[in-house]
Amino acid sequence: MRHIAIIGSGPAGYYTAEAAQKQWGDEVRVDVFDMLPVPYGLIRTGVAPDHQSIKGVSKRYESTALSENVSFVGNVKIGRDVTVPELQRLYDAVVLATGAPNDRPLDIPGSDLGNVFGSAAFVGWYNGHPQFAGLDPDLSGRTAGVNGMGNVALDVARILAKTEGEFAGSDIVGHALDALRASNIRRIVVVGRRGPHQIMMTPKELGELGHLARAAPKVDPADLPEEGEDALLEPGLRKSVTHIRSFAAIPESHYADVEVEVEFDFFAAPHRLLGEGNVEAIELERTEVQAGRAIGTGEFYTLPADLVVSCIGYQTSPIPDVPFDERAGKFANDEGRILPGLYCVGWARRGPSGTIGTNRPDGFGVVELISHDIGAGGGKQGREGFDKLAEARGLDVVSFNDWKKIEAQEEARARDGAPREKFVDVGQMIKARGD
Numbered sequence: 001m002r003h004i005a006i007i008g009s010g011p012a013g014y015y016t017a018e019a020a021q022k023q024w025g026d027e028v029r030v031d032v033f034d035m036l037p038v039p040y041g042l043i044r045t046g047v048a049p050d051h052q053s054i055k056g057v058s059k060r061y062e063s064t065a066l067s068e069n070v071s072f073v074g075n076v077k078i079g080r081d082v083t084v085p086e087l088q089r090l091y092d093a094v095v096l097a098t099g100a101p102n103d104r105p106l107d108i109p110g111s112d113l114g115n116v117f118g119s120a121a122f123v124g125w126y127n128g129h130p131q132f133a134g135l136d137p138d139l140s141g142r143t144a145g146v147n148g149m150g151n152v153a154l155d156v157a158r159i160l161a162k163t164e165g166e167f168a169g170s171d172i173v174g175h176a177l178d179a180l181r182a183s184n185i186r187r188i189v190v191v192g193r194r195g196p197h198q199i200m201m202t203p204k205e206l207g208e209l210g211h212l213a214r215a216a217p218k219v220d221p222a223d224l225p226e227e228g229e230d231a232l233l234e235p236g237l238r239k240s241v242t243h244i245r246s247f248a249a250i251p252e253s254h255y256a257d258v259e260v261e262v263e264f265d266f267f268a269a270p271h272r273l274l275g276e277g278n279v280e281a282i283e284l285e286r287t288e289v290q291a292g293r294a295i296g297t298g299e300f301y302t303l304p305a306d307l308v309v310s311c312i313g314y315q316t317s318p319i320p321d322v323p324f325d326e327r328a329g330k331f332a333n334d335e336g337r338i339l340p341g342l343y344c345v346g347w348a349r350r351g352p353s354g355t356i357g358t359n360r361p362d363g364f365g366v367v368e369l370i371s372h373d374i375g376a377g378g379g380k381q382g383r384e385g386f387d388k389l390a391e392a393r394g395l396d397v398v399s400f401n402d403w404k405k406i407e408a409q410e411e412a413r414a415r416d417g418a419p420r421e422k423f424v425d426v427g428q429m430i431k432a433r434g435d
């Protein structure tokens, strides 16, 4: 028998569990740990609440989680409640699928002003991550600056732009819906250092911006490269650029009826944030793109901004006793192997890029490595040993069955038409589990 501990119940964790099952059938026991009492990582707390069809992928993870030889071990933080060396003594393989939950810092003067947030915090707030549920951003100002040219920046801009009615059927948490209902934000400026040909936004997500109830995107035609140059782009990016071109073609008269403008400010590098107490403006430097890189031109200008959300990427949290690549912000690994018996997958291995599906080959790849390293297993104790440790430490472990009770309560208290109203506090989650 092989005993495998997977740390993290997001896509990478459950794809690894699925791969282990496919590889070894009844000859493996997999425990999927999570620090939260609820599973699925960023599927629950990252993917936008108005993208329910994407969140539906959790049904696939549920079918893995419900199989006999896979267990969910929630409410246990590795590195705090239990150490990695302790798990290594109990399991043949320990796989870190802990994601990249920390914002890459916006390292400019003024980034410590009030109402300046990283996207992990801001997205966590509207998605009900217990760590960020109390963020309480001030939406009373008129202008929001959203820094970044990827899909997360688009999510943040779209959520700020939508009317209450457009959240029907979503699982945006109640506190965020209340704040957005009262929001005065009417101008959202998406700021990027480079130009339309360097965006990381995908066509579907960009297309959505063109179909909002009270908001419309706005692009300065002067920022567009020659149309003929689009032919050199890979097809996905070319399609995205087609959307940017269509936004640039919207006539000025259209905006007379538009309540919220979502402006794209290309070739703009944030230089410092200005304000007293809370942020009031962003000072930006105009850039030019040379050989794909943004170079400052020395021309500075100021954009009013009452809220700033920086969507410039994420880093993995280091865990004691695990080699860490500080520069790359992820665990030091070779194709997923940190050392024999200790592995990483998903964002903790590769950094924050790709789609949910990109994590699947990671999981299958790491199981190949594990298979090579551990053979038929080393007679370790696995779950039995962990249960003794958990009891000795007084850990309150949440099982998958417990999660299903929490889920049922979230569904029962949902707003009309919403799939669920999430609990946003660990204590509430534990209480909802019952005895």
Ligand SMILES: Cc1cc2nc3c(=O)[nH]c(=O)nc-3n(C[C@H](O)[C@H](O)[C@H](O)COP(=O)(O)OP(=O)(O)OC[C@H]3O[C@@H](n4cnc5c(N)ncnc54)[C@H](O)[C@@H]3O)c2cc1C
Pocket (backbone or CB within 6 Å): 007, 008, 009, 010, 011, 012, 013, 033, 034, 035, 036, 039, 040, 041, 042, 043, 046, 047, 048, 051, 054, 076, 077, 078, 079, 097, 098, 099, 100, 101, 123, 152, 155, 319, 345, 346, 347, 348, 353, 354, 355, 356, 357, 359
């Ligand atoms: C805002 C946002 C929106 C996105 N939208 C989309 C989308 O629409 N479509 C798409 O394809 N992709 C989307 N993605 C990307 C997708 O979410 C990621 O590819 C995927 O979640 C990465 O999976 P993961 O398992 O590596 O990490 P995560 O999903 O982050 O899972 C990590 C898990 O590890 C747990 N954990 C962390 N540390 C510990 C610890 N010490 N002990 C125990 N547990 C721990 C966490 O609680 C979490 O459950 C989005 C990402 C973000 C940030």
